[in-house]
Amino acid sequence: MSRTLAPDITDNEIRRLAALPLEELKAEARRVTEEWHGRGILIRGLIEYSNHCSCDCLYCGIRKSQTQAHRYRLDEETILTLVDQGLAHGMKTFVLQGGEDPEYSPERICRLVERIKSRSPECAVTLSSGIVPDAVYREFRNAGADRYLMRFETADPELHRYLRGGVTLKRRLRALDAIREAGLQVGSGFMTGLPGETEETLIRNILLSREINMDMGGIGPFIPHPDTPLAGAAQEPLERALKATALLRITLPWCHIPATTAAGTLEPDGREQMIASGANVLMPNISPVEVKKDYLLYPGKICLDESGFECVGCLSLRVKTVDRELCFDRGDALRLGT
Ligand code: SAH
DSSP states (O other), X not given: OOOOOXXXXXXXXXXXXXXXXXXXXXXXXXXXXXXXXXXXXXXXXXXXXXXXXXXXXXXXXXXXXXXXXXXXXXXXXXXXXXXXXXXXXXXXXXXXXXXXXXXXXXXXXXHHHHHHHHHOTTSEXXXXXXXXXXXXXXXXXXXXOOEEEOOOBOSOHHHHHHHTTTOOHHHHHHHHHHHXXXXXXXXEEEEESOTTOOHHHHHHHHHHHHHHTOSXXXXXXXXXXXXXXXXXXXXXXXXXXXXXXXXXXXXXXXXXOBOOHHHHHHSTTHHHHHHTTTOOEEOOBOSOHHHHTXXXXXXXXXXTTSOHHHHHHHHHHXXXXXXXXEEOSOOOXXXXXX
16 A cells, blocks of 8 residues: 655744754654654665766766766676675665766666666666656656656755756756656755855755655765865855754655765764764665775765775664664655555
8 A cells, every 4th residue: 555645844844943953853853763764774775887977067076077087887797796796785775876977878777777677676776867858767667767866956046057057956856757757766855055055045955855745865965076166165064964854854754864975974973963863774885996986976985995785784883873773675665655
């Protein structure tokens, strides 16, 4: 039986929560997390399949104009080997994330998804390949993809257009509609601490997350990359991302929220702090160690010199410090009731 989960929290209630002291807000978020998700932290294997990108987002370390980046693209055989290793480690969700890489055409991605699913029909495949023509999301779904991740990045339309090299928020939201209409589970989210952002932006990000009614929501602190136009931007503290995580958890209790790598990069226990603010997912990066350093969206990214499979042991210890344990379920959207 599928459940219809629709957010009923009002704007006023969100604003009241946003004014609470952070520790109080986090405590409420933890209570909601335990009620809806228990103490398990879902594990997803992240494969960063290509850092070629035709977009020129000002914040991103693999933007088209970034000439310092060493570009790579994993071939299908390499990706399938990673999936096999992941399956052997008990992983049941694989997230394929990349830049908007024309070499990885929709057809090529579809064939890859089919091969993954034929190896292991019970695993879930999540794609995160940016904006494609609306009809292509349906092709991804038909090939067997289960979910799609695409953050809206910021709910401020002006800031969005400026930061994303002219691509509008409206365009991004249309793509998210097409993703849902294609029958994919919808992941979105935003960065915190972008230059030009205000407290009101944070509230707008939560209101837009509610409007999208997303199944999965990723929040990460923006970290300025030295080889981008935003090199000189200020680093905002992790607390902004923690506050956003707690607000999102209370607004969309069923949402799967990752404790993001960017949080772990900003502070050594950043991911644990995200979990203590309402996150319930971890995504160890199982890309080959040789390429991990090249998917450098922001500087200082953690765990670059070890395999993501080694990270699982480390993560199981880390989550214990915040009274959680790793969970190897598929972790579908709760509305599907699986
Ligand atoms: N091409 C895909 C994947 C983008 S990379 C897509 O368009 O969805 C994944 C996420 O990394 C982005 O959505 C963005 O929110 C985040 N990111 C990019 N640059 C960053 C930075 N400098 N600091 C923190 N997060 C960043």
